[in-house]
Amino acid sequence: MNLLNYITKNWIELVGAALSFIYIYFSIKQKIGLWVLGFLSSALYVVVFFQSKLYADMTLQFYYLGVSIYGWIHWRKQANEEGVELKIQFLKQYQILPFVLWTIIIFGGYYWVLIRFTDSQVPIGDSFITALSIVGTWMLAKKLLENWLVWIVANGLSIALFLYKGLYPTVMLSIVYTVMSVIGYWDWKRTIPINSKETNPIPV
Numbered sequence: 509m510n511l512l513n514y515i516t517k518n519w520i521e522l523v524g525a526a527l528s529f530i531y532i533y534f535s536i537k538q539k540i541g542l543w544v545l546g547f548l549s550s551a552l553y554v555v556v557f558f559q560s561k562l563y564a565d566m567t568l569q570f571y572y573l574g575v576s577i578y579g580w581i582h583w584r585k586q587a588n589e590e591g592v593e594l595k596i597q598f599l600k601q602y603q604i605l606p607f608v609l610w611t612i613i614i615f616g617g618y619y620w621v622l623i624r625f626t627d628s629q630v631p632i633g634d635s636f637i638t639a640l641s642i643v644g645t646w647m648l649a650k651k652l653l654e655n656w657l658v659w660i661v662a663n664g665l666s667i668a669l670f671l672y673k674g675l676y677p678t679v680m681l682s683i684v685y686t687v688m689s690v691i692g693y694w695d696w697k698r699t700i701p702i703n704s705k706e707t708n709p710i711p712v
Contacts, residue, residue, distance in 0.1 A: 518677065524552035525681045532685055535648065536692040538596075543580035547573055560673050563626050564618045564638040571642055579649040596700050599647070599654040607643055615639035633669045637662050653700065656693035663689055 515522060527549035534542035550572035557566035583594045599607075618635035622628040640662035647655035663685040670678045 520552050521556045521675065521677050524549045524556060525677045527552070528681055529684060532688045532692070536688060536695050538651075538696075540580065540583045543576045543583070546579075547576040550576065556675070556678070560675060561626070561628060562630075562634055562669075562673065563628055564622060564631075564634040567618075568638045568641055572645060575645050575649055582649055583651070594651050596696050597650065597652050598700070599652050607647070611639045611643050614642055630669060630672065633665065637665050637669060640665075653693070653696050656689050656696065659689040660686060660693070 527545050531542050531545040531549055534545060550569040554566055554569040557563070557569065615635050615638075618638050619631055622631035622635060628634055640658055644655050644658035644662055647658060663682050666682040667679055667686065670676075670682055
């Protein structure tokens with residue numbers, strides 16, 4: 509298959525990956541436009557993952573569509589009310605257990621559905637990455653620093669999953685996402701005031 513044929517056959521994935529590259533950059537730089545890019549790339553990846561039989565990842569894109577709208581409204585509302593951008597938060601100790609439990613519940617629910625009602629070839633990997641991604645995106649919407657730690661794990665695992673499924677542009681995207689998640693963590697952490705643990709609390 510020559511390059512032109514490959515681009516023609518996989519243009520949806522290529523455009524979705526390109527938008528996602530910009531999305532992760534905007535996330536690191538804390539630009540509210542990230543939610544618009546996230547919405548558009550998710551719409552394209554609904555098609556990509558359906559064609560690849562990655563059903564958990566496909567339904568995850570519908571979640572991304574909704575949380576992109578929520579994230580845009582939440583970030584913009586904070587800026588309009590206080591005249592400043594939404595501040596970065598640390599994950600509180602009391603929030604850790606609920607996030608862990610939600611990850612387990614989401615993983616279990618997806619795994620049960622995939623093994624009973626679909627022809628998924630990778631139900632464990634697909635379900636676990638999806639669970640991490642749901643929790644990580646919600647943490648990003650709340651602007652919690654530790655969302656990047658969740659994404660480091662999710663993106664790292666995604667490399668192997670997408671490589672197995674032959675989604676090579678998305679493999680490259682996952683590699684870049686993993687590296688940029690590390691960069692994002694340290695970039696956000698560098699910008700947090702020392703006393704931010706006691707200011708601007710965000711309920712989860």
